[in-house]
Amino acid sequence: MTLLGEFALWMALLAGLWGAVVGFSGAWRTRPELASSTIRSVYATCAALLVASIALWQGLITHDFNIEYVASYTSRNLPDSYVVTAFWAGQKGSLLFWATVLSVFAALAQALTSRRHKELMPTVAAVTGAVVVFFVATMLFAANPFDRLGFTPADGNGLNPQLQNPGMVIHPPMLYLGYISITIPFAFGIAALLSRRLDSGWIVAIRKWTLLSWLFLSVGITLGMWWAYVELGWGGYWAWDPVENASLLPWLTMTAFLHSVMIQEKRGMLKRWNLGLIFGTFMLSIFGTFITRSGVIASVHSFAQSNVGYFFLAFLVLAGVFGFTLLYTRWPQLEPEAQLESVASREAAFLFNNLIFVGIAFSVLWGTLFPILTEAVRGVKITVGPPFFNRVNVPLGLLLLALTGIGPLIAWRKSSLANLRRQFIFPVLLGLVTASVLFGMGMREGSAVLALGLIGFVAGTILQEFYRGVRARIRMHGESFPVALGLLINRNRRRYGGYLVHAGILIYFAAFVGSSFKITQEATLAPGEFTEIRSPFGHVYRLTHLGVSQYTALNRIVSAATLQVEIDGKAAGIVSSEKRQHVDSFNRKTFEPSTEVGIRSTLREDLYVVYAGSIGGTERANYAVTVNPLVWWLWFGGGVLVLGGLITMWPGGGRTAVRSGLTRTQGATVEPAVEEAVPV
Amino acid sequence: MISRRSFFTSISALLVGGRALHAATQGSPGGDPEAPADRLSIPEAVQSRPAVVEGDNNGIIQTVEHKLKCTCGCNLDIFTCRTTDFTCTVSPALHRQVVALHENGATPDQIIDAFVTEYGEEILMAPPPEGFNLAGYLVPGLAITAAGTLLAAILMRRQAAAPVPAPVLTGAANVSAEDQARLERALSEVVD
Amino acid sequence: MWAEMLAAVVVALVMLWLIFQPLLSPATTAAEWIEPEDPDETPRGIALLALKELDLDRETGKLSDEDYRMLQSRYAAEALQALRNEEEETADSQIEALIAGQRARPSPADLPSGHLVCPTCGPRPEADACFCSGCGVVLVQDKACAFCGTAVVPGQKFCGGCGNAIKTSGAPLPV
Known part of the structure; x- marks a missing residue:
């Protein structure tokens, strides 16, 4: 079906071009049928790309090894689920996946946006169309997933064993969904600027889509950590690798936006800054793809590299110049509607919060690009590994953590001293108690005590917010405690959903602190021998x-090394780690033996076992054993964060919907009251 | 799918089972009388590694190795590479070098210095904070501090320059009774 | 192979129809929007919710009474402004609906002569009807009063000039 697939790509290219050209030309402003056609082009592009995707999937599932992509990433004995997900295992498929998902998002954005923003939609269609055109053109001219080989191999190369993991089935799509959906807020921002409709309305559409991207990206990053943890075998989940950094960058700027957008909604300030954040986020997501694809910076995650990266670099520059020039030309119309009145106000706290978020993003970007910089300046490609990033970013992270606790306690506009005292006394006490208890229990690592103390402080903030909110509802409406709690969250979804997200982040931080106490030990054991490791x-x-x-097994020879676990003399089950030698359908070795980690996870800590190899082909085994405190909490924190995010974006609050009709009559349904007679 | 799988399984069962049968008749696992008693049936499916020695678990050595980069191109430090990438031959060699230096009585700093002398500055996981590298460490912090100070200064000045807040009830005083009623009606319709 | 090419043609035709159909029949309106407007995101909703939030903030002790009054009066003003705007918009849209309704009604000139006109429902499509198919009023009647000659309009039961009853006749009204 490569013929159909490639044809569909060309059709998508043309439809996208039509949408982009007509949409940007502005001719639709006077001709409604052109506006309608522009919007239809989004649906048409989506349909064409879905057809192309089905064509590629058909090739994968039928093992059509004449297709270069199918031969490169699958083999006959690859488990079915990985055959399906090999769609995004390589670069060409990833591009098609990206373009398809983008077109689906673009279609959803058209269909789901309230009619209030009707005059923005053709321009939104133009922007999404242009981005789709870029991706489709990259595919057609540089990385066509439907390329055929001159011959048909009997079997394909198979999939990289590290990608044969359930985490890999779901992690890249989630991350891509996050990256891709940023295009929609970007498109709304461009549309608002182009249409010069710069009142407060467009920000609502942007915020909702940004929240969605943020959620996808958060899930994608967390799943990426999980994949790295269970698959890469070094006992950690974050190594400040360029590709990891690339996913963190847009997340940071988006998080900054989600905070500062509140000031725009409440006070009409920071409009330029917010648009700048959205444009920056979009550019960082393209930059992330550039990093992943170009191989400019070496990374353990780069599974697909080629010159396609430079297409992205060109696109990045183009999008940046276009977006920021547009912002500059509309500068006067984005005048703030109010002024900051106090340093001790929530507005100011949000400003500092944005400063830290963007500052961390800058420092991560700085570190990621530093090797290139030193090479240019000094001719030496200096590595900046985890020690560098930790030294630079841990203080910033702690500062941010403190702000997470301070921000919600300060009122809008201005806080008085008495007010501050009343708000801060409980959280600060909780933080101090946490730190001193830990110190009393013998924890002497300064930064860990500080971090956990801050976590106590922020937890105090969140608890106090929930408690006081519930108490206020009980006083105001006389509800029982559970009812008050439920309604408090339901009636203020953004605020209390946001607090839940804070709680999730707090749990992440606790897990990060735990990981700094990680212990690794190696041992060579013959059957029956034991080693001991102190947690x-x-x-x-x-x-x-x-x-x-x-x-x-289906496509591999498994060697499973098993350890019996006893904790302080009590039996605690067994843990197995595997070596997997993958083979093709002719039983020939493909790839080097890969490692499957054995993990015994508890709330307190993970026992992380790696079967490192055998001694001279015997049952004597080398093990690398790691005791990793609090890792389970990372995944739990991810769950809390997603829950909070979902509450925040759950639609249909509708609290102010008109019910009695007393305040407003429905204009559309009113019949003309006066009738004139027709002259005879 | 099923037929392919069962075909494959039966082939391998023949292979493995054949060996087991062979082993049973010979009375020696693996069939080779010279081979160790606990030989794996498919030894080539697992990487072969040298046995762990005392120095491998030495905390000082681990700390040193976390600061030195493996030169195989993996971008990992020596410790992580040798305990993760079992195909790498570079990191075990570098590890032996660290162990040798340590056993000769070198301090961690001396070991790192020896590596920098031999391999250049690129061997370090974090660049030494000197010369141009200082920019790497300091630029983000300085940028944030500068921006923060600027922000705080602007805010302070605005706060100082702001006029004395107008009497707070001016807005409310202008609200007519009719408007007040209208607002209250609208508010009463909002779901609490 | 043939099936594939056929599928490609179908895809192409569907896409062309999707994109260019609005251009061929310009009367079609823009695509329907699935999501209705969220009342909480209108200026009115935002201001009203802000007022509610202020109450909660005061109850939880996060606002001084002075700040509460100050913010309250500002959001109250915003809410009132939004309410007023909305009422104006509603009034505007009522007037617009009226005008649109009048415009949408085909004007007598659009119809071929000889069509009947109902005073309530406008020109009728049936050329020879005796009663309006919309409201049942008598359509066909004399143009002028048979007694005094005063002009009458369809539906009129008595002459405005002399008070005599108006007779209906079989002739269609010229319009």
């Missing part, structure tokens, strides 16, 4: 090597 919590694991069993 940071004080108890001792005794790990007895039970032996190595070998068996074959």
Whole structure:
């Protein structure tokens, strides 16, 4: 079906071009049928790309190894689920996936946007059309997933073993969804600027879509950490790798936006800054793709590299110049409607919060690009690894954590001293108590005590906010506690959903602190021999090597090394780690043996076991054993964060919907009251 | 799919089972009388590694190795590379070098210095804070501090320059009774 | 192969129809919007919710009474402004609906002569009807009073000049 697939790509290119040209020309302003046609082009592009995607999937599922992409990333004995997800295993497929998802989002944006923003929609269609055209053109002219080979291999290369993991099925799409959906707020921003409709309305449409991208990106990043943790085998989940940084950058600027947009909605300030953040976020997401695809900066995550990266660089520059020039030309219309009145106000707290977010984003970007910079300046490609990033970013992270606690406690406009005292006393006490208890229990690592103390402080803030809100409802409406709590969240979804997101982030921070207490030990064990490792919590694991069993599975020879676990002398089950030698359908080795980590996860800590190799082909095994405190909480924090995000964006508050009709009559349904007679 | 799978399984079962049968008749696992008693049936499916020695778990060595980069191109530090990438031959060699230096009585700083002398500054995971590298460490912090100070200064000046707040009830005083009633009606319709 | 090419042609035709159909029949209105406007995101909703939030903030002790009064009066003003704007908009849209309704009604000149005109429902499509198919009023009647000659309009039961009853006749009204 490559013929149909490629044809559909060309059709998508033409439809996207039509939408972009007509939409940007502005001719639709006077001709409603052109506006309608521009918007229809979005649906048409979406349909064409869905057809192209189905064509690629058909090639993958039918093992059509004459298609270069299918031969490169799958083989006959690849498990079915990975055959399906090999769609985004390589660069060409990723591009098609990206373009398709973007077109689906663009169609949804057209269909789901309130009619209030009707006059923005053709321009939104033009922007999404232009971005789709870029992706489709990149595919057609540089990385066509439907390229055929001159011959048909008997079997494909198979999929990289590290990508044969459930995390890999879901992590890239989630991350892509986050990256891609940023295009929609970007398109709304451009449309608002172009149409010069710069009142407060457009910001609502932008905020909702940004929240959605933010949620996808958060889930994508967390799943990426999970994948790195269970698959890469080094016992960690974040290594400040360029590709990881690239996903963090737009997340940081988007988070900054989600905070500062509140000032715009409440006070009509920071309009230029907010648009700048949206444009910057979009550019950073394209930059992330450039990093991943170009191989300019070496990364453990770069599974697909080629010159396609430079297409992205060109596009990045183009989009940036266009967006910021437009912003500059509309500068006077974006005059703030109010002025900041006090340093001790929530507006000011939000400004500092934005400063820190953007500052962290800058420092991460700075570190990521530093090797290129030193190479240009000094001719030496200096590495900046985790020690560098930790030294620069940990203080900033702690500052941000403190602001997470301070911000919600300060009122809009101005806080009085008495007011501040009343708000801060409980959280500060909780923070101090946390820190001193930990110190009393023998924790002497300064930054860890400080971080956990701050976590206590922020937790105090969140608890106090919920408690006082519930108490206020009980006083004002006489509700029972659970009813008051439920209604408090339901009636103020953005505020209390936001607090839940803060709680999730807090749990992440606690898990990060826990990971700094990680202990790794290696051991060579013959069957029956044991090694011991002391957990940071004080108890001792005794790990007895039970032996190595070998068996074959669908596309691999598995060697499973098993340890019996005892904690302080009590039996605690077994843990297995595997070596997997993948083979093709002719039983030939493909790839080097890969490692499957064995993890025994508890609330307190993970026991993380890696079967490193055998001693001279015997059952004597090398193990790398890591005790990793609090890792489970990272995934739990992810869940809390998603829950909070969902509450925040849950639609249909409708609290101010007109019910009695007393204040407003429905204009559209009113019948003409006066009738004139027709002259005869 | 099923037929392919079962075909494959049966082939491998033949292979593995054949070996087991062979082993049973010979009375020695693996069939080779010279081979160690606990030989794996498919040894080539697992990387072969040297046995762990005392120095491998030495905390000082681990700390040093976290600061030095493996030169195989993996971008990882020596410790992470040798305990993660089991195909890399560079990191075990670098590890042996660290262990040797440590056993000769070198302090962690001396080990790192020796590596920098031999491999250049690129061997370090974090560049030494000197010369141009200082920019790497300081620019983000300085930029944030500068922006923050500027922001605070502007805010302070505005606050100082702001006129004395107008009497707070001016707005409310202008609200007519009719408007007040209208507002209250609208508010009463909002779901609490 | 043939099936694939056929599918390609179908895809192309569907896309062309999607994009260019609005240009061929310009009367079609823009696409329907699925999401109705969220009342909480209108200026009125935002201001009203801000007032509610102020109450909560005061109750939770986050606002001094002075700040509460100050912010309250500002949001109250905003809410009132939004309410007024909305009422004006509603009034505007009522007037617009009226005008649109009048415009949408085909003017007598659009119809071929000989058509009947109902005073309530406008020109009728049926050329020879005796009663309006919309409201049942008598359509066909004399143009002038048979007694005094005063002009009468359709539907009139008595002459405005002399008070005599108006007779209906079989002839269609010239319009």
